[in-house]
Amino acid sequence: MKLSPHFYLTMAFILLIASCTPSESSSQLQSQTHQVKSSQKVVNLDKNFQIAMGQTLYVPIYSHIYHDDRQQVLNLAATLSIRNTDLMNPLIITSVRYYDSNGKLVKQYLEQPIQIDALASSDFYVSRSDTTGGLGANFIVEWVAQTEISEPIVEAVMIATEFQQGISFVSSGRVIKSYKQSKR
Template sequence: MKQCRRLILLVTFWGVMLAAGQLAFASQAASEIVLSKGQAVYVPIYSHVFGGDTELPFYLTATLSIRNTDPNSPITILSVNYYDSKGKLVRRYLKHPKKLNPMASSHHVVEESNKRGGLGANFIVKWKSETKVNEPVIEGVMIGTKSQQGISFISRGRPIREKTDSK
């Protein structure tokens, strides 16, 4: 019974967090449309979350979703790299660049059994286009089930400045 209460509390907490994130995104999306010829995008990924006083891990399956939102132009996904909580490269998901046609999507899965990423895992997705296009929507979708209860939430990617050599 105690485990069930913890799980309900955890699901409620993440449901509220998801709703708050959606509201924040809606206000930002309504205010500006950004065109770009390419970016490096950081996407937080949660291989697990904690619940209860004893910090019991709740393991999750994570799906990285990449959606070309431009109705006219393709984009090219240059790399999809998965990093652990310490910033160490865990896996390169692409061997070669991948073209995404207008309005097409692609995904990559980190299985629930894959615990190498840890709580602070992330993807860095690099993409480019020949012309300025609508920014793709790049998200992490986390989902897990336990004892007839489920949890799911998203994390949105955000463009970052790439590491540069400084002299």
């Protein structure tokens, strides 16, 4: 029997996931902050920083979903992705906060604002073992820019694999507050 290349890729992915070490406990997760990647710059928004535009976004997150007639819970890992779609200008992420189903702040991911350069991206992770968010968890993301730019794409990817099954889906961010400096 000849196996397809897709089969081998799927098996490699399953082996990769199975070889991952267990993640930290939720109490350890809450005390950690986002590690700034080499492509990001920590910025200081002093009094001379002029904001031309900005937004606050709500991104739904599912730390688990129900299956099998709501009798079983499948925990999910979530990756929040923030992508600067502007061809020329950076944007500044001022805040990334993770809330649970009751609207209680679970984790603040940034201690200081970070800059995402043109066409660059940043991501923030909630492990599969972190169930503190619940079914109605969410991220609140705030960003600003010094010039008018194209709006970023902000999405969350939820994923889980168990046995030989896998599930993944995307949740898009929704603008809940917008700021644009009026031209005089």
